[in-house]
Each structure stands twice: as C-alpha cells, then as structure tokens.
Amino acid sequence: MTVSASTEALAVDARGPDNDKAAKAATEPRASVSIGAVAMRLFAMMRKRRWLLLLSILCGTLAALLSLAPYAAAAAALAAILDGGVDWQWIGLVGGLALGAVAARHLFFSLATGLSHRIAFQTQQELRLALAAKLARVPLGFFDDRSKGELRTILLDDVEGVEDGMAHLVPELSAAIVAPVLALALLAAIDWRLTLLALLPIALGLVLIGRVMKQGEGPTHDYLAIQSRMAETVAEMADGLPTVRAFNQDEQATARTQRIFAEMTRFSDAWMHHAVVPGSAAQVLLSSHLLFAAPAGLLMAAQGWLGPATLAAFLAIAYGLGDVFTSLQGISHRLMRQVQLLDRIDAVLAAPELPVSAAPGEPADRLLRFKNVSFSYGARQVLHGVDFTVAPGRCLALVGPSGSGKSTLARLIARFHDVGSGAVSIGGVDIRELAPDALNRAVSFVFQEVFLFAGTIADNIRLGRPDADGDAVIDAARRARAHDFIAALPQGYDTIVGERGLGLSGGERQRISIARAILKDSPILVLDEATAFADPENEALIQDAIEDLARERTLIVIAHRLHTIVHADEILVLDAGRVAERGSHAALVEQGGLYARMFAAHEAVAHHRHADGRRDEQAARPALAAEARP
Secondary structure (H helix, E strand, O other), X not given: OEEOXXXXXXXXXXXXXXXXXXXXXXXXXXXXXXXXXXXXXXXHHOHHHHHHHHHHHHHHHHHHHHHOHHHHHHHHHHHHHHOOOOOHHHHHHHHHHHHHHHHHHHXXXXXXXXXXXXXXXHHHHHHHHHHHHHHOOOOHHHHHHOOHHHHHHHHHHHHHHHHHHHHHHHHHHHHHHHHHHHHHHHHHXXXXXHHHHHHHHHHHHHHHHXXXXXXXXXXXXXXXXXXXHHHHHHHHHHHOHHHHHHOOOHHHHHXXXXXXXXXHHHHHHHHHHHXXXXXXXXXXXXXXXXXXXXXXXXXXXXXXXXXXXHHHHHHHHHHOHHHHHHHHHHHXXXXXXXXXXXXXXXXXXXXXOOOOOOOOOOOOXXXXXXXXXXXXXXXXXXXXXXXXXXXXXXXXXXXXXXXXXXXXXXXXXXXXOOOOEEEEEEOOEEHHHOOHHHHHHHEEEEOOOOOOOOEEHHHHHHHHOOOOOHHHHHHHHHHOOOHHHHHOOOOHHHOEEOOOOOOOOHHHHHHHHHHHHHHHOOOEEEEEOOOOOOOHHHHHHHHHHHHHHHOOOEEEXXXXXXXXXXXXXXXXXXXXXXXXXXXXXXXXXXXOOHHHHHHHHHHHHHHHHHHHHHHHHHHHHHHXXXXXXX
C-alpha cells in the first residue's frame, strides 16, 4: 500500500484570506510515502531502545499467534467430532489449552503495549528536547515567520500524536502482519482452493483501502493545517479579548473563528462524502472472506470433493481471519496521520540553522561596525549598503520613518538574521565568526514589548544571569529603579507573574526587563524604544535606569520619541533602508533635512499636548473652586 503524493485537496468552500496559508500548503507537491516507510521511520526513532523494541515486537507477535488458538482449538474439536468419535477428555484438553492461550495472549499483548509505551514516552522526551535544541540554533527571525499557535501545535500536539504510532501501532502492526500470515498458512495447508476464494474479497478490500489512502493524504494534510489555524485563531482571540470587549466588537471578532469552524465542518462533510462509501465497502470486503469460500466449501463437501471435518476446520480458522484483516483499515489510517505529523516535525528539524564557525574568532575590543550591509526579507530589500561604526562606550541613535529599517538593523547586531551582503563585526571579527554564546554574552536587548515568563519576579530578573544570587538580583533591580515597587508587592521578589505580567504596569515590566540587562552586563546594549508604553513618571524612571545601564557600554537606541535621544553621541537617520543623514542632534537640526522635519513635528505634537493639558486644567479650576466653597 502506498500513500500517494496528492496535490488535490477536497473542494472546500470559504477560501478567503484566512485560508491562503493552508491552500498553499495543500498544493505543495508531497512525495509518495509507503506504509512500510512510515513504520521504518517510527522504528528508526526508537532505535536507541532496540532491545525493548524487539521484545515488544516479540510479545506482540506471540499475542498474535495466540489469538488464533481458540479458532484452531475449535477446528480440532470439530474435526474430532465429525470424524465419528467424541473424546470428551480430548475436547476438554483442547478447550483448556484454548482458554490458557487466550489468557496468555492478553498477557503478552499487555507486555507488548507496556514496553512500547515506555519506549514511546522516552522517545517523545528526546524528540521534544531535539526540537528545543533545534529552535535554539535557528535564526531568531524563524519565529517571526510562524505563529505561536503553529509552533505550539508541533511541539505539543504533533509530538503527542506520534505517541500513537510508537506505543500502539508497534504491537498492533506486529499482530496485523504475523496473524494473517500464520492463518493463511494454516488455511492453505487445509485447502489451497478455498484459501484463494477467501483471499478474493480481502484483496478487493485492500485495493479499496489503497484508493482511500491515495485520495486521503492531501485532505489529511489540509485537516492538520486547519487544526493549526484553529489553534492560532483561538489563541489570537484569547489574547485580544480585552480589546474586543472594550470596543464592543464581540460579533466581528468571533466571525473569523466561526468561519474556521464552518470550514472544518464543510471539510469533514466533504471528506466523509468521498471516504465513507469506499471505506465502508473496504470494511465489508475485509470481513467477507467467507463470502465465496463458505458456499464453495459446502458445494465441494456435498460433491464429496472435501471431507466435512476438513471443511469444519477450514471454516473455524477462517472465521478468525476477518477480525485480523478488518483491523488493517484502522491501522492504515493512523499510519497515514503519522505521515503528516512526522512531516511537520521534520520541517522544524530541517529548518536552516545559523552557520557556526569551526574556528571562532576573539574580538580585539567592543568596536561595532556595519560595513556596506544589505539585507532582504525574501524579494523585498529593506537595507541598502548601510555603513557606520560605533566606538566602545558611545551612544548611537537610530531614527527614521516607519519601515525605514531601524528594527531590522538592530536585530542584525544580535544575528536574528544573517546579512545578505556586507558584514557586521564586533572588535574586528565578523559576528558570523563568533561563537553563539560569545555573541549572546556581548549583546543585550531591551525590547519594546516585554515578555515575562511564568514564575517569580526574581526568576524573571535572573534570566540575565541564572547563577546570580539574591543580592545581585536586588542590586540590579535598584539600578533599574524597580526595587521600590517590587518590595511593595505582597510577596516582594517572590511574587508570581505570567507572560502578561499580571498586576504590573507597562513601565514596571520594562524596568524588570532593564534589570535583566543590568544583571547580564553585556558590553553592547540595544534599546528598542524602551519608553514607548510608559507614562511620564515611568518614562523618567526608565530614562534614569537606562543612563545607569549605559555607562561604559556601547548603546544602540531605536527612538520614536526624539526628545529621548537629543544627547546621543551620533544620530543615524534611515530612510527606505538607506542612511539619509548622520550627525549630532544640533548638527542635524541645523541641516534642515529629514531629521529636522521629524523633530519639528515631534515638538509640535508635544506643544499641542502641553497646551491641551493647560486648557483642561484652566477649565477645571472654576468647578474645583465652586466645590471648595462652603
């Protein structure tokens, strides 16, 4: 049997923007994969425990052999009765042996399943660790191209799904292979003519299973894609629920989820329409092995071509053959699902990694240099020949219109991506020639959006240096201007927070992030608009913390609030991925170019806000005075 490379998905309506990703994935060519190849892949994943695997297969094989014992016993008893003599002692012995075989069969099958589960759980652990190690080696830009829901589905659900292939299909596949071979051998030994007639409907059933599987690989691929999008949509809806409710957009927000669910329903209905008829026919044929053999056997016995005892023995053993072949359909569909799960897991394991130098260099100092750097996201080039140098201990600010390449440039410093051309170097060494650990130690990021892990505040700060003691954590928090609000919490540094920093303001979360960077103590610090979400009070505290953090460090600041970078040593103005202007704040304002226009607009907005605040205060004074009168 072969799972073919199906490039045609079932016709599913509601092909809209939400479905483009799945539609593209569904039409990508996929190589044919045989059931044997899938089974061998699963066995290869478990090869470290080959002896446990062989023992599980052996137990499964013995269970399969013993599953035929009741039918063989019935055949022997019927043969003895029809031969003209009833030896009750013999029949009792055969019956006792059959009961013992049934008990032994359950015992061996339980052993096979227990061993295969142990193998599966240990292999799952290794697989998850391998995926985690892989994700640690891919460019950080890899995560920009994938949603949290997609990665969660692969790391959790898909790896969990592989457990079925290892823990259940190993003993079941052993039984499905061994039992039919043995049963057919016994039947052929009794009468080869009836055996061929018994095989005829089974062969037709196997052909139908092959057709169902050939048509089913594409839909199974699409089914998993829809499931992934459902996970993404539900996660997105959960994350955006406060915003949705604030703007009373519940119906609009649930519309996308409803479309996904409706698409899943239509997909399931269409798949059932295409699969239920051939699938049911295959099920019937696989269990209809006596359809031709039984009438033919009776006719042959009536004509004297076959003895009644022989016919009875044949029918008794053949009766148990149907259950064995019927299980093949369920096994085949589950193996087909394994193809899709393994494909998705393999796609992550095969993701390109950042090349690591065999002979890492050692920077002479902390001089940061971009030398004629260009970079593209696919066909869209976002940086063009960027060239600048930042001396150790100096501050460079990056400004420019939205989409000018500021964040991309900053991310290249930490090697989120590799440059398309040119080079980024630290201390005269191309960062591609630095060991990853060395680069991570050299560069710290304070992102615009702070991520806090589920754990204590101390643990989140300690992310900067996991071996830091409590005093070091508190000292970093003091320097980040975070100690006072942390100490005021009921559990202080042991307060549990989550991804969203429950109970903490944006400015407080940002100061925890700065404390991390202080604890890490990297010589190069990149700030991605660290005060973007802060109120004036928090902004002042964050600016003080940044000034403390920036001492004796090379500082790269991405700024939208231009008043925060007027004292930078140099300002680099980017426009459409090119360096449009560079110089100090005063020099750039005097030039009257792009930066001067941006700063004038910034000042005008600040002036209007200040004026609006003063008018609101003046308007409120009479009312306050009236309230104050006795």
